[in-house]
Amino acid sequence: MKTMVKSFVLLLVGALLLTACSTKAPGSDSDSKKKGKGDLKIGLSISTLNNPFFVTLKEGAQKEAKKAGVQLKSVDAQDDSAKQANDIEDLVQQGVDVLLVNPTDSAAISAAIESANSAGIPVITVDRSAEGGKVVSHIASDNVEGGKMAGEYIAKELKGKGNVVELEGISGSSAARERGEGFHKAVDKEKGIKITAKQTASFDRAKGLNVMENILQGNKNVDAVFAHNDEMALGALQALEAAGLKDVIVVGFDATDDAQKAIKDGKMAATVAQKPDMIGSEAVQTAVKVSKKEKVEKFVPVDLDLITK
Structure with missing residues (x-):
């Protein structure tokens, strides 16, 4: 009788051990290799949310x-390459x-991408x-074509x-x-058009205002302004209005709400529409x-698209 009881206990212990061994640990085996949509984490590093x-x-x-049911973690570099x-x-x-x-800077970002x-x-x-690192895809408008349109x-x-001022974006x-590049493809072949000033205002409205004010102090003979984005264009517009220059053709890039209102009000002449919401959407889809x-x-x-009044 004792032998039978002992044998039964051994069999029971063996069965328990087999059950324990066959139990899957959380996140193990093939189930963990396949992430569900909700488990997918996408990081988004933006140059600045001040624009x-x-x-x-x-x-x-x-x-x-x-x-899409995926996680998105976004961070703001505040136009600082080191922070990015x-x-x-x-x-x-x-x-x-x-x-x-x-x-923020196409060259400086290379090391972070390599990481x-x-x-x-x-x-x-x-x-x-x-400019460096391995990138699987690039989502953007054709900036050369947009500059050419402007x-x-x-x-x-x-x-x-005529005399034209060019306000450039962030150097690099x-x-x-x-x-x-696109802008000069269009205007450089026009012998009668002269670029009287070409300075960076870092895609920033306040800097666009300050740079344009400085340019006008040296020369108010300006017929048109091309700014690499709407923020600089709107800053330049403020400086022109303060100087009493209301007939200057101002063209921006991005088609922000403020720029489109300025066009509707007859203050800005045009802007190149990039459709940033679509760029963000395409980026996540990709x-x-x-x-x-x-x-x-x-x-x-x-x-x-080129937007005019």
Whole structure:
């Protein structure tokens, strides 16, 4: 009898051990290898949220992330390359699955992108490109084409003759370089158009105002202004109005709400519409595809429009 009881106990212990061994630990086995939509984490590093354009871009990304059922963690670099590098390192440490980057400086961002590459995190650039590191896709409007549209409009309005001021964006950013390139493709062939001043105002309205004020102190003979974004254009407009110059053609880039109102009111002449909400949306859609190992285009273009009164 004792032998039978002992055998039964041994069998029971063995069965319990087998059951324990076969129980799956949380997050183990094949279930953990496949993330659900809600588990997908996308990081978004934005150059600055002090610019309405990038606020709209972020909102477009947030709406798409909510629609897709994925997590979106966004950080604001405040136009500081060093802060952006630290922000990206934090996102890497937080274990994001895909990284969206809107560079403050296209060259300076390279090391941060390489850091994400080393961690095995796919990187997608948004609106502005990067000069280094591996990027799986770039989501943006064709800035060269947009600059050309602005230049052609100004040349046409001036009938090929006049003095033009160019306010450039942040030095080192791809957007400033490309918009300037497109603009000069259009105006440099016009022998009667002279670029009387070309200075950076860092995509900022207050700086646009200050730079334009300084330019006007030396020369008020200005027929048109092309600013690489609407914020600088609106700042320049303030300086022109204060100087009593109301007939100057002012063209911006981005089609922000304030710029469109200024056009409607007859103060600004035109702006190139980039559709930032669509850029943000496309960026998240592309990030989801990348997370699923789907093939994506190296460049995903977003349409441009020229908005006038």
